[in-house]
Amino acid sequence: MKPVIAAFPATRLRRLRRSPAIRALVMQSVLAPQDFIWPVFVREGEGVVEPVVSMPGVNRLSVDKVVEAAREAYALGIPAMCLFPYTEPAKRSECCSEAWNPDNLSNRATRAIKDAVPELAVMTDVALDPYSSTGHDGFVREGEIVNDETVEALVKQALSQARAGADIIGPSDMMDGRIGAIRSELEREGFHNVLLLSYAAKYASAFYGPFRDAVGASGALKGDKFTYQMQPGNSDEAMRLIERDLAEGADMIMVKPGMPYLDICRRAKDMFGAPTFAYQVSGEYAMIAGAVERGWLDGDKVMLESLTAFKRAGCDGVLSYFAPAAARLLNG
Template structure:
């Protein structure tokens, strides 16, 4: 599209900025509560709300408190909540069997949410790192992260979450072929209406540090994840990964991290026209919070501006720890 503009003074582009009413009429992108997915951290115990030091304002909640948070989210109009477990280190093993335990933290939290906030969509994380003594998203043998064996385990994990009542499966592992295997497992298991929101373009990023604190993985990780997560220097590869996941049965795709990868969000949306999401990850959240707490920026303004940037790039929605605060502001 080539814009047509009359010569000055017939065209004074400031005319459409003269008042809040006119600015609202011509605004190209808007942020609503429908754009928000709220990531939350669940831990064992009862009545627990435990701060995550490296993520000001974010907490770990016991299952009962997760249920309360879901009621709050539903009341705010947030359409979806995404669960991440803080697993007891004693349950972390090399075989990662806790990942598909029907009564693990995530599956108990899914059932608790559905009992009190049935209208909210529950999204889960599918990867072995919360249950792996090595801290990796897949099985580790002699320093190698095994692909095909990991995929088999991820299918078992997916089916356990679907049985618990998950609405959206979020594979974040970056193993090859996992979407086809999960989709086949869901179809054969009678879970035809369960969606897959694939972490299709997940980069090996330095922005994940606070998240690893939140799920207790910081000390567990041996080595790095560069053999399965994407190289930050690549963008064409992201399109190949997205296309593959869509062909294998993904309903929606995600780019992670967010702000530093808005070009990828835009390329994915314009190339495929598929529902596209981004994750405003822990490091991005923590930087905004830290600067705001130091008085260096207007935290509320930057929060909303950062989220609107995702919409401008073409995203249909954003996973963000700012979801409740943003929803309160948008709801007036």
């Protein structure tokens, strides 16, 4: 589309910015609480609110406190929460069997939330890194992160989450073929309405550090994730991955990280038109929150500006640790 603009002074573009009322009328990208998925870290215990040092204002919560957070989210108009477990070292292993334990932290938290706030959508994470003694998203065999054996485990993990009541399952592992395998088993088991929000374009990013602290994976990680996560310089590859995941049965797609990859969000939305999400990851959050703590930035304004960028780039929604604070501001 090429806009038609009369010559000055017939056209004065500042007319459209002259007052709050006029600016509201022509606003193109509008942010609302229903645009958010709130990522929350879960840990063992009762009555636990444990700060994540590298993420100011973010806490690990015991299941009872996660339920309180779910009630808060629903009251604020946030439609979904995403659960990430902090797994104790004693429950991590090479076989990662805790990932599909029906009574693991993620599944217990899912059931508790659905019992307390059934209207709130629960999203869960499919990957082995919270349960692995190596810190990797898949099984490590002789130094290689193996694909097909990992996919078999991811299917078991996804089914355990569906049985616990998860509404949205988010495979974040970046193994080839896992969307098709998970979708097939969900259909076979009768979970026809469980959504797959695929982390289709997940980059091997340096912005994930605080998250790994939060789930206890930093010390466990051996090596890097470059053989299964994407190179930051690649864009065409992201489109190939997104197309594949949609063809295999993904209902929605994710770009991760968020702000450094807004071009990927825009390109994906324009090319495929599928529901498109981005994850404003822990490092993005920590940069803003850390600068706000030091008085270098206006926290409320920068938070909302950063979140609006995702809507402008074509995203239907965003996973953000800012979700409750942003929703409170947007609700007035």
